[in-house]
Amino acid sequence: MTRIAVDALGGDRGPAEIVAGALEARTPDVEPVLVGPTWLETRGLELIEATEVIGMHEKPSDAVRGKPDASLVVANRAVAEGRADAVVSAGNTGAMLAAGLLEIRRLRGVFRPGIAVMIPARGGVSVLIDAGANADARPEHLVQFAHMGAIFAEEILGRSSPQVRLLSIGEEDEKGNQLTLETLELLRDSDLDFRGNTEARDLLRFAADVVVCDGFTGNMALKLMEGTIKTLLDEFRKEIEASPRGKLGGLLIRSAARGLRKRLDPDTYGGAYLLGLRGLVVIAHGSSSRTAIANAITLGAQGAAGNVVARVAARLEEEVAAAPG
């Protein structure tokens, strides 16, 4: 039985939506455990009490230190104390990072945790890491992200010896900024199946099993893809609805459009792993629907079943042991 601590007060849609998602994810093997106030309507799920809440726009480190009884913090603590196997929250991402670092703590040898997200590319799902945990990163951080991403690809996506690429502004080795140029050399020397640089234009065409970048670049890429897809679909609908002829055409292509929209919908993937900690943390989109919450819980359960944390720990210890000097 895998127990997943679910922050009932995280996210933009309110606790009822999160409880509904938790119920949807419940199976004989997966038990969601809500974390929130006693007035919460738990619908038969177990509750761990938390009396405070952290808002989406609070300053992460201040909020986490100032509110030790916030649902998001208590949910992380439940993992640290072994009361849950993973934590899921659709709350403040920065606060999740701060709470994870404070309560669950980094694995030995890990410089920085990284956020690993799934990119719904045409040829299959890619893992993008870091999607925003560290706005500034050094080359050796990116190498660790590559290892973490590879374990994600193996355990969750079932890829054996995943191919890794570095996100840059040209495929040639000499294209990039100082960070990517230095990272490229380290990745070439690693035992990863590293295939060189990839360009952002290929992200949605399946650049590789794992695509590595710093958190500023990754966060920007993710939001840009989301924004571009949304703007394009919205405008397309507007253009179609501008004429009776277009409207009729729109009805006829509706199911085709729906398939594409569903594949590209962030809710389909539910959440991102925060990797590099001594416990499994899943960060869900702030606007998560119940389906997204359920998918995030399932993702947490998969990661727990696949021993993702233990595998990251073992791999990075090997790397530390093998490092020169």
Added chain:
Amino acid sequence: MTRIAVDALGGDRGPAEIVAGALEARTPDVEPVLVGPTWLETRGLELIEATEVIGMHEKPSDAVRGKPDASLVVANRAVAEGRADAVVSAGNTGAMLAAGLLEIRRLRGVFRPGIAVMIPARGGVSVLIDAGANADARPEHLVQFAHMGAIFAEEILGRSSPQVRLLSIGEEDEKGNQLTLETLELLRDSDLDFRGNTEARDLLRFAADVVVCDGFTGNMALKLMEGTIKTLLDEFRKEIEASPRGKLGGLLIRSAARGLRKRLDPDTYGGAYLLGLRGLVVIAHGSSSRTAIANAITLGAQGAAGNVVARVAARLEEEVAAAPG
């Protein structure tokens, strides 16, 4: 009469396409001047002879120094020598940058030239700068880019007192990496109409008149938008064509789709300015059609008529004079 030097050997589609574009752009006020070998079919246009060519994948600085008679280099030299008012090439972007720096040279006080591109946003065209001239940049470079972009927005897009934003990973002042955090403070202290950070998801929804970033980020954003739009439209077509019902619907929405595709087509804008040099340089997309080449030539002519170079020179000299210390 504005004379535009056109590199006849740049681009992926061959010289005939470029000559056709040049003819298309010719008006009583704009005279395209071809730069290429004597065997070129000039169709009545003037020719400046150039005997060598720089390939798309040659190493820029080596190529420019090793081939002083390459069409791309000679075309830049024509501007430096006053034989043309601007230069247009769809060739190797890095070589254009190197040739511009070598032949035309930087304006006094300019740290680095920047590439300014037009983003076809929903609410109007935005200028994104730097789209890839400098993979690594310092905060004071970004401030200069902001000034250059503002002049572009004034002269070419007709915006009075253009609004400037900084591309980052959150709208709040404290969101970003070290580069954007330091740049934000400098921009707040400048006399620009600076409106703070913008997120990548808003780029296509008209984030501002001018959006500033380093060249790595800008190049990535540009390619990611291109790639996302292309992948999305391709997949949409594939989904539609998968059923007879969808096919019929597709026919009915064709004109709506065409309007959107045209607006988002890079060919519609033709080219990007390389700003910060003592002459006007327009870089066109490698895959430019004759229409794109014609639009790039017109863009060059507009910039010459609007005295963009002189305005950038005057503005940046003011900034240098006003700088503390």
